[in-house]
Amino acid sequence: MNSKHRPDTQIVHTGSRPEEQQGVMNPPVYRASTVTFPTVDAMNEAEANRFDTVFYGLYGTPTTFAYEEAIAELEGGYRSVTVASGLAAIAVALMAYLKAGDHLLMVDSAYGPTRKFCDNILNRCGIETTYYDPLVGGAIGDIIRPETKVIFTESPGSLTFEVQDLPAISEAACNQDIKVMLDNTWSAGFYLKPFEVGVDISIQATTKYLAGHADVMLGHITAKSEEDWLTVKTAAGLMGHGGEPDNCYLGLRGMRTLSVRLERHQENAMKLANWLAARPEVDTILHPAFSQCPGHEIWQRDFTGASGLFSIILRNYSRERVNAMLDGMDLFALGYSWGGFESLIIPFDPRGSRSATKWNAAGPALRLHAGQEDPDDLIADLERGFDRLNDKV
Numbered sequence: 001m002n003s004k005h006r007p008d009t010q011i012v013h014t015g016s017r018p019e020e021q022q023g024v025m026n027p028p029v030y031r032a033s034t035v036t037f038p039t040v041d042a043m044n045e046a047e048a049n050r051f052d053t054v055f056y057g058l059y060g061t062p063t064t065f066a067y068e069e070a071i072a073e074l075e076g077g078y079r080s081v082t083v084a085s086g087l088a089a090i091a092v093a094l095m096a097y098l099k100a101g102d103h104l105l106m107v108d109s110a111y112g113p114t115r116k117f118c119d120n121i122l123n124r125c126g127i128e129t130t131y132y133d134p135l136v137g138g139a140i141g142d143i144i145r146p147e148t149k150v151i152f153t154e155s156p157g158s159l160t161f162e163v164q165d166l167p168a169i170s171e172a173a174c175n176q177d178i179k180v181m182l183d184n185t186w187s188a189g190f191y192l193k194p195f196e197v198g199v200d201i202s203i204q205a206t207t208k209y210l211a212g213h214a215d216v217m218l219g220h221i222t223a224k225s226e227e228d229w230l231t232v233k234t235a236a237g238l239m240g241h242g243g244e245p246d247n248c249y250l251g252l253r254g255m256r257t258l259s260v261r262l263e264r265h266q267e268n269a270m271k272l273a274n275w276l277a278a279r280p281e282v283d284t285i286l287h288p289a290f291s292q293c294p295g296h297e298i299w300q301r302d303f304t305g306a307s308g309l310f311s312i313i314l315r316n317y318s319r320e321r322v323n324a325m326l327d328g329m330d331l332f333a334l335g336y337s338w339g340g341f342e343s344l345i346i347p348f349d350p351r352g353s354r355s356a357t358k359w360n361a362a363g364p365a366l367r368l369h370a371g372q373e374d375p376d377d378l379i380a381d382l383e384r385g386f387d388r389l390n391d392k393v
């Protein structure tokens, strides 16, 4: 597709080839394990090109290829690789580059299971992880070692929302044979273009905004260069990871409406955050568009928008009062994944999953996902929740 098109146009048309499928707009779902060939020569040729042609179900079908093409265009990378979940994408990307004796720099605010992967799987493989302050910026150069092979970032952190200085981190890593990886799920690849801020490998849980309807598990890894794409694709294949065609179909379908959905998530989240900021129950708003949020200026510089996920820190309420608030919510559901049409809320306490930084919040923390509902109904739900928090009902 013409890469000069603006993002809204791009996401509507990318990966679409109706002329190759009898005029049908969306690529059909090609499910495959077995793929057959007319001759031995054709079979050998397909095997030699197994990442580019339909050779074996695991390596891709026209549906997964269409989705990968669209994702790569959305993120502005060379090519993408799809796998079964966002966590699988993180694991595959790290395993593709790390071996025994290597050192990984992992952001302290990373998604919890990313941390667990480092501590339980990479550790067992003889790969050492050092956690670093998400606000380290260019000073990351001081903790890079000769054996450091990957710097992993997540910006903003998906619980605590620190925005990382990716250009400064990438600058410190450049010319040192270190790959900078980003978990780009919060921006959906729409509000942050990872390769413009120096990242080598961008990872997303398609599960969230791309699929967008709370019913798909899927992840992808986008590489900036052909060499990196081949490294990741080879590792995924060797470990038996591939994108499931039905889910790739849903991911691509979700992408077509990504812009309008994100706009609504953004608007609703801003409305909720502004209302919450004026409430006496709330101590801090952790939303990248708020000046209180660590790294707010970097968000202003590097991102073109904000999605619907943010956190708040309450004043010093007991766990019982917080539970009373959350147990009675009408519209906000208690649930971990996010990026779907619905509003969500969870309590969290990062103290057990920090080692490079200290979490010194005044009170308990809540993460909210602003869904697509009418924001005034969401505010009314929160208002009733605050009554329960204050023991007024």
Ligand SMILES: Cc1ncc(COP(=O)(O)O)c(C=O)c1O
Binding pocket: 085, 086, 087, 088, 111, 154, 158, 183, 185, 186, 204, 205, 206, 207, 208, 217, 218, 219, 336, 337, 338
């Ligand atoms: C920031 C972030 N990255 C990755 C993941 C993992 O995605 P999945 O649920 O598809 O494994 C999540 C899931 O919550 C997430 O929040």
